[in-house]
Amino acid sequence: MNTTRRIVLIYLIVTILLVTLICMQVRRDYNSLVNGNFSNLLNTSSKLALKLIDSKYSGPWNIVGEKLYKGNHLIDENFFMIYEIKEIVDGEVTIFKEDTRIATTVTVDGKRQVGTKASPEVIEEVIKKGDEYSGKAEVLGMEYATKYVPLIDSKGQVVGMFFVGVPQGYIAKLIDNSIYNIIKGSIVLIVIATIFYNILIRMRIVKPLEMIKEYFELMASGDFTKEISYEYLNKKDEFGQISISLKNMQNSLKQIIFNIRERSNELGVDSVKLAATSEEMSAFAQELASTMQQIADGATSQAQDLTEITDSLIELTNNIEIIHRELQNVKTEMGKAEDKASIGKKEVDILVKSIEQIRKTFKLSIDKIGALTDSIKEISGITEIISDISEQTNLLALNAAIEAARAGEHGRGFAVVADEVRKLAEESKKSTERIADLVSSIIEDSHEVTYASQNARQAVKEQTKSVESAVKSFGDILASVENITALMNKTYSAIDKSVKSKDAIVKRVEQLSAVTEENSAATEELAASSEELTASSQDVATTAQNLNVLAEDLMEVISKFKV
Known part of the structure; x- marks a missing residue:
């Protein structure tokens, strides 16, 4: 494996790891953001729905016999109103009489789940304490992002609950779709960046390294005749500095070899003269x-x-x-x-x-x-x-x-x-x-x-x-x-x-x-x-x-x- 491939492979690994970490963090942050947004959305939707009911049906909430009324209007099995509200809030809607569903858009196997009860923690929080409930809750075996609002009669008693919610699977699907789109975009960017990075590395790193390697091999073999190209000597980066240093080293070694050759000739001549003088002596x-x-x-x-x-x-x-x-x-x-x-x-x-x-x-x-x-x-x-x-x-x-x-x-x-x-x-x-x-x-x-x-x-x-x-x-x-x-x-x-x-x-x-x-x-x-x-x-x-x-x-x- 050559240097370019190694560098590109390292770049890909680092980039993929970085994108993976970013996606994980984005998922966590997005999940938190979406849940927070949905919580706000459900809170707003519940208020909007209740105002819509108030504007359409005047009067307090009350139970007459076994039926729940809003003013003089019967709410039990009033599915038209429920589905109208669902279209507005873009979520599931349910009205409870006390803890029992009397009108709902939630279905199981195509059947509306009228007559089913809320989860115990919701009953405890809303019916018994009279507080609103926001967050995750199990609705007929499925997790929902929910908003429960107590329905108060004229005497201040809790007579029911209003529910608006979105399945967690729907939220997860939204998040996954967003992450998927991010990943697709990241892959395209990574491919483009990899191609560009490969070309850049080849031109800016690998080619100068191959040149330096070639000059070192020539000098190692004893050949100092080839001059370094001005293209590399004029570079303003580290390779330009290396090329200048290599040029200086080449000149220094050439000068050393010239000096040694000259001194060797002088030594040979002097030794011959010394031998002749010693023979005469x-x-x-x-x-x-x-x-x-x-x-x-x-x-x-x-x-x-x-x-x-x-x-x-x-x-x-x-x-x-x-x-x-x-x-x-x-x-x-x-x-x-x-x-x-x-x-x-x-x-x-x-x-x-x-x-x-x-x-x-x-x-x-x-x-x-x-x-x-x-x-x-x-x-x-x-x-x-x-x-x-x-x-x-x-x-x-x-x-x-x-x-x-x-x-x-x-x-x-x-x-x-x-x-x-x-x-x-x-x-x-x-x-x-x-x-x-x-x-x-x-x-x-x-x-x-x-x-x-x-x-x-x-x-x-x-x-x-x-x-x-x-x-x-x-x-x-x-x-x-x-x-x-x-x-x-x-x-x-x-x-x-x-x-x-x-x-x-x-x-x-x-x-x-x-x-x-x-x-x-x-x-x-x-x-x-x-x-x-x-x-x-x-x-x-x-x-x-x-x-x-x-x-x-x-x-x-x-x-x-x-x-």
Whole structure:
């Protein structure tokens, strides 16, 4: 059963019940009204009839013998008068002598009921008490609406009664005929109203409901292309308001789908960029780790060279001390001193070359550390870009979750996807923050290494000057050997100066060795940090791939909607 039939059926049931109740109430009211009217009518009729009798027959009522007279006129079996009165009052008429009918229009089986008696309650009220009686009364086994009036003689005695009445069946028939006419008219009106109501419901309710149902079914299937007719949008009733609300909902859902589709495209592009950036960062981190390992190997080699230099310096100072002790015997040991001086000069030349090599190595290390610092700063910039991308992705995920919440049940899948995107964005942000911390630590360590390397370079420079001074001293020694006698005091002074400066040389070489070891440790830490950076870059790449997959899934879901 469709909606129209249900509404019409409900309308018919309610209308029939209402008409039935109205008819019942009308019957009660009409019955009361008719009875009241008949009571008044009978009262008027009785007075009219008695006046008619008085005008026609003058004189008082009296009983002479067994007969009832009105003045000098016999009333017993005066049927002509009775029927004349009946025609006037349109009801049954009876004249009683005391309690017995002597003239009546009431018949049973075609026979006038003369000689029959009135009912006891009427006799009691009228004959004995002398009062009038109005209301229902039984007349020869039938109910009548009656009016009994006592007939009074000249002495004030009740000598009879005058009756006028109408059968209750006649009254009921009048009422039923009236109700029947009302029902017929009501049925005609109900049929006409039902047809009109059916057409009205069809045009004003069912048709708009079918339109609304059609649009909801289209939107439920994901089709938002069909526009709502202006016929319904311009209505001034509730359906017009519903149509406007439906139009607003349709526009809102279309805008949500457009936004989600746009954000999905942006998310896909950003995830691809993030993956490419993370791959570049991973490659750079691997290259950085390789470079750090090379620097660490070079620093280890430098430490070994400095150890050899230290040993050579110790040996050199020992030789100088020997020279210093043996100068007293220089005359006899001149030849040996000359040989040792030559050896010492060669060793000092080797030392000069080694120190120069150390200086160049430190310069190269400082340059590489500076380049490393610049690269790490670039990594820091990349991590900031990744962090910005993560924050933007998180914001996009939040917008997607809000739009999904507005979509209700249709947006529940979008909300789950948006939540996954948000979690991945937060993980990416945590990874970039960790990378930023590592990069900051590497930059600080690099600055310390650079500062230490510069100090070591300065120390090597000073060592070079000292060694060059030693070379010059050895040249003087060789010259003094040739002129040993004349220049002995000068040679002794130079040797004494060398002895005094040898502790400073050894100390500075040891400092240079310590700095080199620190450089080696720092480069090893940089290599470890680079490996961690590589791992973090791989995590970011994995996260970017996951974001791309989620973006593709979201686009696949959104593509089902037609807008």
